[in-house]
Amino acid sequence: MGKGYYISRHLATAAMVLAAIALLTIIALSVVYNREKSKNAAKFTNATTSPVPPTQKTSNEPWDKYRLPDTLSPEYYNVTLWPRLVKNANGMYIFTGISGVMFTCVKKTDLILIHSNKLNLTLFKGHHAKLTGQSGVTAPAIKTTWFQMETQYLVIQLEGKLKPGKSYWLYTEFTGELADDLEGFYRSEYMEDGEKKIIAITQMQATYARKAFPCFDEPGMKAVFHITLIHDLETTALSLTNYFVFVLNERPNLCVTIFGPTKKMSTYLIAFVVSDFKYISAKDKKGVLVRIWARKKAIEDGQGNYALKITQPILEFFEKYYNTSYPLSKSDQIALPDFNSGAMENWGLVAYRETALLYDPQTSANGNKQRVVTVVSHELAHMWFGNLVTLKWWNDLWLNEGFASYVEYLGADYAEPTWDMKDQTILYDLQRAFAVDSLTSSHPLSRKEEEVNTPSEISEMFNTISYSKGAAVLKMLSEFLTEPVFAKGLSNYLKQFAFGSSVYTDLWDHLQKAVDQTPGVKLPYSVHEIMNRWILQMGFPVITIDTRTGNVSQKHFLLEPEAVVDRKSEFNYEWFVPIKWMKKQQVQDQLWLLQKSGTLNLVNKNEWVLANLHVSGYFRVNYDLGNWERLLSQLESGHQVIPVVNRAQILDDAFNLARASIINITLALRTTKYLLHERKYIPWEAALRNLNYFFQLFDRSEVYGAMQAYLKKQVKPLFEYFGNISSNWTAVPSGHTDQFTQIIALSLACSTGVEGCRELTRNWFKKWMQNPHNNVIHPNLRSTVYCNAIAAGGAEEWNFGWQMFQKATVAAEAVKLRSALACTKVPWLLNRYLEYTMNPEKIRKQDATSTIGYIASNIIGQSLAWDFVRANWDYFFKMYGTGSFSFSRLISDITYRFCTPFELSQLKRFQKDNAETGFGSGTRALQQAIEKTTAKIKWLAENKEPVHQWFLSESA
Ligand SMILES: *[C@@H]1O[C@H](CO)[C@@H](O)[C@H](O)[C@H]1NC(C)=O
Ligand SMILES: *[C@@H]1O[C@H](CO)[C@@H](O)[C@H](O)[C@H]1NC(C)=O
Ligand SMILES: *[C@@H]1O[C@H](CO)[C@@H](O)[C@H](O)[C@H]1NC(C)=O
Ligand SMILES: *[C@@H]1O[C@H](CO)[C@@H](O)[C@H](O)[C@H]1NC(C)=O
């Protein structure tokens, strides 16, 4: 076949013989399977037909525990799988497989527990597996086997005991369904040239490897995997390592792809794919083969080129940063049409959603490109941190994900040095984490190992706190240790635990050692002691600096000032806070705030003080009024003196302190005055997010007119500036983040009615309608232009947008249109669009709830969406109510604008009326909505009038 990457010739021959045996066995297996099926015999059993476990009491038996006992340790697996990409006689897509695992007995036992879920296992003499001893040891006979559904084990009880230090081979044959459930080994379908294509792909994290083959499915149970795939001649099989392909004379239409052994690794990082995808490739300086795989058309259109271009510098960056070579000999990355998460760091075959790997210069925006570089950098960072060294259990997920979420910006910055990537962390991690971590419903980063057991408890760990707070806290740690010390500790940690697993305190130990070995780095406490306060208690402090006295104090920051914190903390919600700060243009020595309050050394009390310099710390800052005034006047007279991320953070802190009733709202509003002179992206984005919250609060009240007038005034210079530097909107600004600011300028100018803006967008859209095959609107501006044109237009514009949505072949373009269609102000169009969300032919099931969310954020759509969801509650509950993350999002989206007593009473009635059906995974979201609405009503009662007056006086 000539398309393999050859493992050694010697190995290849041996492998060929083994594969031939595997192939024959698996073919025999499927023949037997089909024959037995037709006879309806019970040779293949599933859980319900298998023998009943001997003890039925909900006991403390080992098979009732979610964690594997420490009696056995896997060495390697030999797995051969054969996915069928056509339906079988029963209309089902299936795969067959044979698998063996060599394991060592660590402690004497007569019990084998191995994970297996939804697999039909072949019976051998009445048992689901065969066991043989190695090197002369005789294995005890199997007494009985059964499935323990709840804990997803295949339980094997033996007549005698396994001997410590001895190895055994456990062999199974099985059939599984190749379902479209996005879990384990599954199938995905897409259209190409009018033809339906089917591919077989995997997603093992966190607990789905057991759905592909029986395995010890815990991250700490590392082993070597020999994977073989059998598939049709015209498809390609991919897995983690290089491969060797051959065809057997017996079955000339099939081929066998044998993959070389993996490194010692965790089951959740396994991957394999069978598809007819195409690739582009390059070799890096050290000979590592890099390939980007995708649908044929996407590769031909060059959509993989950008990912290929950035992969090499990113790998190079991480090799330097970790001071460790890339652990594998190849790096495949593949874009999948149907993928549940954004991407998955399988070790050597990273999987992505199409929007996270593919970039089409013709139709994709600058923001789409940035998403590719950050996601690729995140996943490649895991190749070392997470894959080479793996956290022993899921309770430490925050360290794995928080770490990758932090260093993704470093890798992306190396690949795209002019994009201000490092600064953007404050928007995408720090502020995001602040938003959830300031609620009483937050939780600490780190959880105890025994608190995380079931698959759903494990899935819960994948949340904003783990990713974004984890990133923000690790960034702070790296900054107060300094990057060289952090990197040194990190590299030693990787060296010690390579191919093994660790717990988070192991990293702290190595960082501490690096501190101890570096003269000049002094910490007030050990790394452990400092970090415990950030990871073992939820929340974060607001630091208050009183420049009149030099007093510095800390307090747990809560968005609702009267909220009661139920959760106890052994540290009383106090932190060891590293405060970097400056006095008028001069950076000062870092201050460690180690108690409730401390002192800052201020000589001249008339100069402004700025704390949390470069926003390296995970805390908010408040000042005495005098210092706020000095900062405001500095912003207005020369904002460049204050670092750009601090300008953004001043805005965000002020608005959130005002929402928490810590400072007067007029003070927060005044931080937006200097925006007249601001041209940078990060402060504008921070302002926009906070102003959007205001829009939603006030766009149905008399405050709105004055607010519009004020913002129109503030954004006008920005709009004109971008008109100028883009030759009247015909060229693209050269700076990367300037292109983002340009979008803000256009969207805010149009929504506040700056002269010339709406005409501009209307004309662009009209041109497109006149010539649908030639979309003249620049990809960067499409979201904004589509939304504005559809909002200003009627049925004709909407229907055109709908047609284009249905025709869109690039995923990013379809998302832009789907969200823009929700911008119309015409009620019957919105209602019809809502109806479409119940029809999967029109709006795909995975997109339904987010579409309703878009509609609910429209001022006209809000009440329509609310009525619609209530009227169809049973349907939505049935479709999305169990477990899915999008359901709680739906509830928070449709109630996001609520701020009146009437809406609160509706919300409470809704809760009562549906108490019986329940709210499933949206239960907490509903409680939060009630809590937030209550707080908003109270806040508005006190602040609406001052806000109104302020906008009136400023817009005059
Ligand atoms: C198991 O087999 C029983 C009886 O054949 C069948 O009713 C049931 O649906 C099967 N369950 C699964 C999970 O396949
Ligand atoms: C598993 O596969 C490897 C590689 O093909 C082979 O060397 C080994 O003997 C196999 N083990 C068993 C028990 O079949
Ligand atoms: C597993 O066995 C059950 C019961 O015989 C059957 O209903 C199901 O379809 C089988 N699954 C596969 C993938 O063959
Ligand atoms: C906020 O300040 C304004 C004027 O500076 C004042 O009118 C208003 O009462 C203050 N609001 C609160 C809640 O203190």
Ligand SMILES: [Zn+2]
């Ligand atoms: Zn990750």
